[in-house]
Amino acid sequence: MSKSLKFAGSAVGEPWWVLGDITRRLLEPLGYEVEVLSASGSTNNPRYVGGGKADLGASVPQTIGWAIAGEHLYQGETFAELRAIGRVRRPSWLVAAARHELGFTSLHQIAQSDYPVRLLTHDLESIASVVPKQVMEYYGLTKEAVEAKGGSVRKIGQGDFRAGDIDVILANLYMGRSAVTKHWIDASVLLNLRFFDFDDELLAQLAANGHGGTGEVPFHFLRGVDKPVKALNRHDGILIYLPADTDEEFVYDLTKLYDSNRDLFFNQAVHMAWDPAAVVKTSPLQLHAGAERYYKEAGLL
Structure with a gap:
């Protein structure tokens, strides 16, 4: 060797x-x-x-x-x-959140509105986006649908939370404080985030396809997680x-x-x-x- x-x-x-x-x-x-x-x-x-x-x-x-x-x-x-x-x-989860001041309480509401949402997620050309893209499709927030309303889909690392130029985040969240959780940590500090529950139907579909199971983001792990948040458990x-x-x-x-x-x-x-x-x-x-x-x-x- x-x-x-x-x-x-x-x-x-x-x-x-x-x-x-x-x-x-x-x-x-x-x-x-x-x-x-x-x-x-x-x-x-x-x-x-x-x-x-x-x-x-x-x-x-x-x-x-x-x-x-x-x-x-x-x-x-x-x-x-x-x-x-x-x-x-x-421990890890797939989680979604939006700026609280937008008034949306679910991803469904965002998709059904005419708001030109600026969505941050994993690089759509990478393997990390396979499951997030299924969530985007389920809620009608595909790249094409978002851009048709004047919005944009950006990959993690693009955008400036301090400037408030991101509306929605859909991304993996890991237990701990390191480079891989930086986007969530920064966003929860610099933005007033509302975290969304995923639909039971969606979670069942993802579980059936071997992508995880139903879980909850740990209470108060991030600012804004002030109640149980139903997410995709990816443990x-x-x-x-x-x-x-x-x-x-x-x-x-x-x-x-x-x-x-x-x-x-x-x-x-x-x-x-x-x-x-x-x-x-x-x-x-x-x-x-x-x-x-x-x-x-x-x-x-």
Whole structure:
């Protein structure tokens, strides 16, 4: 096994990058050099791990599943056979909110009005937008419908909350305070937000399609969450994964390091947990043989 490794993460400070940094901290005392990549976020992550650009990485199970099945943005692509080391728990939700002064109490009202709404969401050309686009379609707030009324759909990172040039936000919300939650934190401070419940029908549809389940944003987690807010629970966690042909002894040793240092996952700006009850549940990937051997010896399998 090479002593110089590349970990496919995401932007600095985001959860996948944090997992790469934890990996670096654990392996460096053993003589490894670990470079945590940031260009491998979002859609690109399986392409890095499954395409030979990285030795291991971290991504959400759904994205990995779409990649190996050739679905959505991965149509026609092929990847090396992949295996998982384990699943890290990370609370997250898909949430919608609008500026309170607009007077809207639901996304339905916004769609039925003539208001030229300025909607902020995930990049519509990235894999992160697959589920938000289904929500937009359900409520009649597709990019085409919004622009037909003179509005706009912008990706996260565009727009100025301080200037008040965003009306609606539809985006993932993660437990913690880091780069990946910055847009929600800033918006809740600089704007007076009203958070919307998602319809039960929509939540049932999304659950049936494997996108999550019914959940609630934690009370007072953000300014404006002053009551239970019904949202899409996306607590499927994050998989740490690598090519199936990775050295078995290396994977065994790394799995043991992760399991022996569980506090490193919890003590991060993004709330994560190396949970023995969940770590071995790695669908859509099988466990790597090295990880499976460790978990059996540790009594976790």
